[in-house]
Amino acid sequence: MVVTLFEALDYAFFQRALLGGLLTAVATGMLGVFVVQRGLAYLGNGLAHASFGGLALGALIASLTSAQGILREPLWIALPFTLAVAAAIAYVRDRTRLSSDTAIGVFFAVSVALGILFLSLIPPDDNVIDVWHLLFGSILAVGPRELVFIAVMAAMTVAVLTATWGRLAYATFDEELAQSDGVRVRRLEYGLFLLAAVVVVVSAQVVGIILLAAYLIIPAASARLLSTSLLQMTVLAVVFGVATTVIGLFTSYLADVPSGAAIVLLQAALFAVAALISRRP
Amino acid sequence: MTLQKGDAVILDDITLSLERARFLAIIGPNGAGKSSLVKILLGIDHPTQGSVAVLGSPPGHHAKRAAYVPQLKTFDRSFPATAIQLVVSGERQAWPARTTAREREQALEALTEVGAEHLADRPLARLSGGELQRTYLARALVRKPELVVLDEPATGVDFMAEHDLNHLLEAYQDKTQATVVMVTHDLAAARHHATDVLVLNRTVVGFGEPERALSDECLRRAYGHVGHAHSGFVAW
Ligand SMILES: Nc1ncnc2c1ncn2[C@@H]1O[C@H](COP(=O)(O)OP(=O)(O)OP(=O)(O)O)[C@@H](O)[C@H]1O
Ligand SMILES: [Mg+2]
Numbered sequence: 280m281v282v283t284l285f286e287a288l289d290y291a292f293f294q295r296a297l298l299g300g301l302l303t304a305v306a307t308g309m310l311g312v313f314v315v316q317r318g319l320a321y322l323g324n325g326l327a328h329a330s331f332g333g334l335a336l337g338a339l340i341a342s343l344t345s346a347q348g349i350l351r352e353p354l355w356i357a358l359p360f361t362l363a364v365a366a367a368i369a370y371v372r373d374r375t376r377l378s379s380d381t382a383i384g385v386f387f388a389v390s391v392a393l394g395i396l397f398l399s400l401i402p403p404d405d406n407v408i409d410v411w412h413l414l415f416g417s418i419l420a421v422g423p424r425e426l427v428f429i430a431v432m433a434a435m436t437v438a439v440l441t442a443t444w445g446r447l448a449y450a451t452f453d454e455e456l457a458q459s460d461g462v463r464v465r466r467l468e469y470g471l472f473l474l475a476a477v478v479v480v481v482s483a484q485v486v487g488i489i490l491l492a493a494y495l496i497i498p499a500a501s502a503r504l505l506s507t508s509l510l511q512m513t514v515l516a517v518v519f520g521v522a523t524t525v526i527g528l529f530t531s532y533l534a535d536v537p538s539g540a541a542i543v544l545l546q547a548a549l550f551a552v553a554a555l556i557s558r559r560p
Numbered sequence: 561m562t563l564q565k566g567d568a569v570i571l572d573d574i575t576l577s578l579e580r581a582r583f584l585a586i587i588g589p590n591g592a593g594k595s596s597l598v599k600i601l602l603g604i605d606h607p608t609q610g611s612v613a614v615l616g617s618p619p620g621h622h623a624k625r626a627a628y629v630p631q632l633k634t635f636d637r638s639f640p641a642t643a644i645q646l647v648v649s650g651e652r653q654a655w656p657a658r659t660t661a662r663e664r665e666q667a668l669e670a671l672t673e674v675g676a677e678h679l680a681d682r683p684l685a686r687l688s689g690g691e692l693q694r695t696y697l698a699r700a701l702v703r704k705p706e707l708v709v710l711d712e713p714a715t716g717v718d719f720m721a722e723h724d725l726n727h728l729l730e731a732y733q734d735k736t737q738a739t740v741v742m743v744t745h746d747l748a749a750a751r752h753h754a755t756d757v758l759v760l761n762r763t764v765v766g767f768g769e770p771e772r773a774l775s776d777e778c779l780r781r782a783y784g785h786v787g788h789a790h791s792g793f794v795a796w
Contacts, residue, residue: 445654
């Protein structure tokens with residue numbers, strides 16, 4: 280068995296999967312802490328589905344124009360599409376009496392409907408996009424180009440969240456207190472929404488749209504159960520995400536089960552353990 | 561200064577000034593705009609017309625010279641933090657990832673000042689209303705502010721705690737010559753501890769020394785009918 284594990288590491292595709300998964304776990308873990316503490320679990324879900332609409336639009340454009348270069352890559356359409364949806368959600372929430380949940384629900388439905396429409400317009404033999412992979416992830420199929428995107432996304436997430444952590448955490452604790460100390464909470468929040476959009480679009484390739492929200496929420500929620508400080512929660516969320524990714528990936532290789540599902544089920548098991556440990560007497 | 565939200569005029573043409581080292585009590589019925597005024601003083605909200613200066617600058621300009629004890633502790637109780645981390649946030653003006661030995665020492669000093677040093681490492685989720693209030697007060701005092709703004713700090717606090725609170729503020733003021741602005745529903749406290757009282761109901765109803773501002777005439781104009789239904793309230 281140990282030999283088999285080392286064998287796996289010899290394959291370039293497995294190395295890419297491992298690296299891509301680790302980077303995704305770091306980014307989603309750090310971001311997930313703020314998603315969980317701000318009650319934005321539904322935002323992760325909504326943005327993931329918005330990215331479905333965006334990727335479908337990208338695929339349609341690629342197919343219709345039989346474009347080369349930049350337009351051949353659906354990500355370049357999905358990214359601005361999802362960013363626009365994130366900004367629209369924040370805007371609707373700020374400017375109307377609607378809660379973010381409601382705003383997210385509306386854009387969620389519209390994006391999925393658009394996605395299905397766009398996909399139906401693509402000629403069946405023109406396979407720029409694999410819907411199954413889009414929905415359920417294809418970590419073992421992460422190519423060198425995707426790996427670059429994931430690395431850039433993870434580096435950006437770590438840099439942005441490290442630079443703003445003190446202010447973002449302060450505003451997450453209590454907006455008014457933070458405002459009274461000169462923190463620009465609206466700007467930070469828009470920034471957080473946009474960052475979430477980038478993380479979601481890029482990591483959708485690893486875990487898939489349907490399981491992405493799990494990646495954002497379960498490690499951070501498990502960490503929350505075991506932490507007495509936000510820093511501790513952040514560190515634990517990243518550790519949990521990384522550990523379940525590595526174990527899940529090897530499990531999926533050995534047992535030949537879908538990797539995304541294996542990872543998320545492991546995370547859920549970890550959550551159950553954390554819930555049991557932290558149970559109030 | 562005037563504050564509007566949509567069509568509603570929340571604060572109408574407020575004009576007043578307060579010397580340093582005074583103790584101002586703001587009283588008025590629910591919805592009078594007391595919290596709104598306080599938020600303007602702290603730079604959290606901005607007047608739609610007119611201008612405001614606090615400690616000689618626009619509000620929020622020297623955030624660290626002012627400290628705020630908010631009315632409703634709206635923070636999420638599930639936030640992973642201990643009392644001392646909350647106090648350190650007052651010192652640092654950001655949420656602490658880790659606390660330095662020096663920050664911890666100063667935070668403990670502030671907690672001791674308000675009689676809450678034993679709460680230092682208690683998770684926020686396990687603090688009672690009064691314990692939380694003390695922690696917020698320590699959070700405000702730890703930065704040695706020149707202006708302390710408190711929005712109904714006595715709500716949910718027992719009588720002794722309220723008594724302590726007013727004395728703590730007076731002691732801090734004697735020591736530092738700080739200015740205190742406190743929103744309260746406690747007319748007795750306003751009478752005994754404040755040097756100035758503002759009776760507010762969307763606009764200035766009365767402003768000045770406690771005896772004058774708290775005259776029956778002013779209270780009647782602020783609260784409407786004083787006597788029957790509200791008598792218990794006013795008798796305080
Ligand atoms: N963001 C807002 N948009 C519209 N109206 C608001 C907003 N915030 C407050 N108000 C209104 O402004 C008025 C004053 O509110 P404020 O919270 O300042 O009252 P208050 O004097 O502090 O009352 P309380 O004694 O209940 O704390 C209320 O009528 C409230 O409905
Ligand atoms: Mg109020």
